[in-house]
Amino acid sequence: MRVAIVGCGAVGSLFAANLAQLDDVEVWAFDLDQEHVAAINERGLRLSGAGEVVGKVHATTVAAELPPSDFGIVATKCMHTAAAIEASAPAFAGGAVCSVQNGVGNEEIIAEYVEHVIRGTTFPAGRILEPAHVQWDVKGDTTIGPFEPSPTPIPDVERLADACTRGGMPTQAVTDARGPQWRKLIFNAATNPIGALTGLTHGRVCEDPGLRRLVSQLVDEGKAVAAAQGIELDADPEELIDHAARPDVAYDHKASMLQDVEARRPTEIDYLNGGIARFGRDHGIPTPLNDAVTALIKGLEASWAQT
Amino acid sequence: MTDGVWVIGGGVIGSLFAAHLSRVAEVTLLCRRSEHAAAVADNGIRVSGRADFVGRPQASTDPAGLADAGLAIVATKANDVEAAAAQLEGRLGDGSVMTVQNGLGAEEVVRGHGPWPLLSAVTFMSGTKLADDHIEYVLDTPTWLAPYEDAPLDLADRTASLIVESGLKAEAMPDLEPARWSKLIFNATVNSVAALTGLPHDHHFAELDRPTDLGHLVRGLMDEGTRIASAAGISLREDPWEMNVLATQRGSRHYPSMLEDVEARRPTEVDFITGALVREAERRGVEAPLMTAVYRLVKGREASYL
Numbered sequence: 094m095r096v097a098i099v100g101c102g103a104v105g106s107l108f109a110a111n112l113a114q115l116d117d118v119e120v121w122a123f124d125l126d127q128e129h130v131a132a133i134n135e136r137g138l139r140l141s142g143a144g145e146v147v148g149k150v151h152a153t154t155v156a157a158e159l160p161p162s163d164f165g166i167v168a169t170k171c172m173h174t175a176a177a178i179e180a181s182a183p184a185f186a187g188g189a190v191c192s193v194q195n196g197v198g199n200e201e202i203i204a205e206y207v208e209h210v211i212r213g214t215t216f217p218a219g220r221i222l223e224p225a226h227v228q229w230d231v232k233g234d235t236t237i238g239p240f241e242p243s244p245t246p247i248p249d250v251e252r253l254a255d256a257c258t259r260g261g262m263p264t265q266a267v268t269d270a271r272g273p274q275w276r277k278l279i280f281n282a283a284t285n286p287i288g289a290l291t292g293l294t295h296g297r298v299c300e301d302p303g304l305r306r307l308v309s310q311l312v313d314e315g316k317a318v319a320a321a322q323g324i325e326l327d328a329d330p331e332e333l334i335d336h337a338a339r340p341d342v343a344y345d346h347k348a349s350m351l352q353d354v355e356a357r358r359p360t361e362i363d364y365l366n367g368g369i370a371r372f373g374r375d376h377g378i379p380t381p382l383n384d385a386v387t388a389l390i391k392g393l394e395a396s397w398a399q400t
Numbered sequence: 401m402t403d404g405v406w407v408i409g410g411g412v413i414g415s416l417f418a419a420h421l422s423r424v425a426e427v428t429l430l431c432r433r434s435e436h437a438a439a440v441a442d443n444g445i446r447v448s449g450r451a452d453f454v455g456r457p458q459a460s461t462d463p464a465g466l467a468d469a470g471l472a473i474v475a476t477k478a479n480d481v482e483a484a485a486a487q488l489e490g491r492l493g494d495g496s497v498m499t500v501q502n503g504l505g506a507e508e509v510v511r512g513h514g515p516w517p518l519l520s521a522v523t524f525m526s527g528t529k530l531a532d533d534h535i536e537y538v539l540d541t542p543t544w545l546a547p548y549e550d551a552p553l554d555l556a557d558r559t560a561s562l563i564v565e566s567g568l569k570a571e572a573m574p575d576l577e578p579a580r581w582s583k584l585i586f587n588a589t590v591n592s593v594a595a596l597t598g599l600p601h602d603h604h605f606a607e608l609d610r611p612t613d614l615g616h617l618v619r620g621l622m623d624e625g626t627r628i629a630s631a632a633g634i635s636l637r638e639d640p641w642e643m644n645v646l647a648t649q650r651g652s653r654h655y656p657s658m659l660e661d662v663e664a665r666r667p668t669e670v671d672f673i674t675g676a677l678v679r680e681a682e683r684r685g686v687e688a689p690l691m692t693a694v695y696r697l698v699k700g701r702e703a704s705y706l
Contacts, residue, residue, distance in 0.1 A: 290701065291697055293704050297703070297704075301696075303699065303700075304696050304697070307692075307693050307697070374611070382690070382693055384611070384612070385617050385620070385694075386693075387612050388612055389597055389694075391612055391614070392596075392598075393596070395604055399600075
């Protein structure tokens with residue numbers, strides 16, 4: 094089996110290096126970072142932290158060099174999905190492509206370029222320490238399932254899940270993968286922009302009663318949009334939010350969007366709160382507070398162009 | 401009104417009042433820091449921009465020992481009105497007090513410290529403080545004033561005339577609320593959104609092309625404010641959205657004070673501006689989810705650095 098990782102950042106690298114442990118899987122990676130790609134080809138892709146792994150990965154900055162592959166795993170930031178899949182789609186003419194990205198709307202974009210699409214949600218996290226070396230911060234599960242409008246046959250979804258699991262990334266194949274995706278989406282959309290706009294850690298957001306109420310209002314809008322689509326969440330985002338606020342869990346965690354804002358990097362707001370708002374409009378569900386925080390974050394991004 | 405004038409608060413607004421009024425009255429600027437008072441006593445206050453002159457008010461940090469004045473203008477930030485009014489307690493004889501704070505409620509605070517006739521005012525003039533003794537006068541828009549409680553309209557008329565004589569714009573009116581609420585809704589919206597986004601008040605605030613454009617949020621906030629005003633029995637003097645469109649079309653990029661406060665990591669006036677509307681909405685049973693959200697977010701932002 095050949096798997097090509099599209100976007101070999103932290104999450105892409107976790108899949109690439111772990112899958113490369115398997116004798117029956119050949120792993121390729123397409124990424125635009127030349128140093129990272131050169132280093133991967135030279136000394137392999139190394140993970141440390143939650144697991145110590147070095148994987149042999151064929152990396153390239155040129156999408157056209159990807160050989161025909163059975164599976165693609167797209168792990169770019171959401172704003173790069175279209176460009177990345179447009180360039181790499183020919184490699185997946187006979188295969189299936191799975192998104193393991195944040196937010197919603199990525200599968201729709203991928204389906205414009207390839208026939209068989211897999212909806213995925215992943216919880217493991219890490220960060221790039223140096224070229225070809227990734228810190229594996231958190232282990233976690235991945236859930237994948239056919240993307241309904243452009244489905245991948247279940248046996249193929251199962252084949253990918255089995256490979257990921259055997260490689261060290263526990264992955265479950267399901268017929269409807271929207272529940273975990275919307276659970277993660279609602280969690281992130283209710284907490285990330287609040288952290289980004291206030292500068293507060295997750296724990297401090299949750300112990301401020303006014304902000305915690307705002308988080309709940311954002312959760313409720315997300316739940317209403319999910320319900321209108323017939324999506325059953327696999328867990329209650331409210332409980333996960335309170336759990337994460339515990340001092341021994343993620344009280345001091347700065348939301349990734351806050352980290353983006355502090356570094357003045359474009360955020361994934363269009364695929365988080367902007368995604369909830371877009372699906373809400375499609376289903377006639379008003380999402381005034383998700384609209385509001387989307388506009389505020391986009392305003393914040395616009396302010397960087399001015400200074 | 402030839403009696404002396406005290407101006408309390410040496411920020412942009414207080415300094416502009418003190419410098420201008422010193423040309424037509426005996427003026428003392430009361431400020432908090434002694435270096436500030438010394439600089440003004442030594443050099444006067446230079447006004448540049450819309451006007452170009454050096455005003456020569458007296459300056460002090462303490463009203464004790466000063467001859468009573470006929471008028472005290474409280475031009476501090478809303479957070480400091482309590483301290484300013486306490487300074488006035490037992491002074492001024494039969495003089496009167498004018499408040500020019502953002503938001504609501506300054507008059508009640510002043511009333512708690514003495515029986516003076518009160519004038520309510522809002523000002524639209526703006527500027528930039530370049531030094532303790534140098535103010536760049538940016539917008540020469542007027543100050544509106546009106547009697548509070550049973551103060552006579554004539555007092556508002558005479559005070560407006562004095563301000564106009566000094567070179568600033570002013571207009572007296574019988575009821576300030578329609579104008580004050582127009583400004584409050586405008587300010588609560590523009591200041592909160594600017595503080596959260598880092599954007600000065602510019603064209604983004606009126607953009608409505610895409611669903612995620614900032615103009616939709618600005619208009620939504622202003623609609624909520626207008627509903628709160630209406631529940632409080634106030635019909636606005638000006639439409640806040642039109643004020644917003646007009647201000648952004650001028651091409652100026654005004655830095656609202658709440659944005660400056662957040663960038664300098666100072667306490668903001670959010671409790672007196674956005675918070676005043678949120679409390680009013682709660683009291684009147686009006687739904688104001690957007691105003692409440694931006695209020696909480698600015699409070700959270702303050703909490704991150706205070």
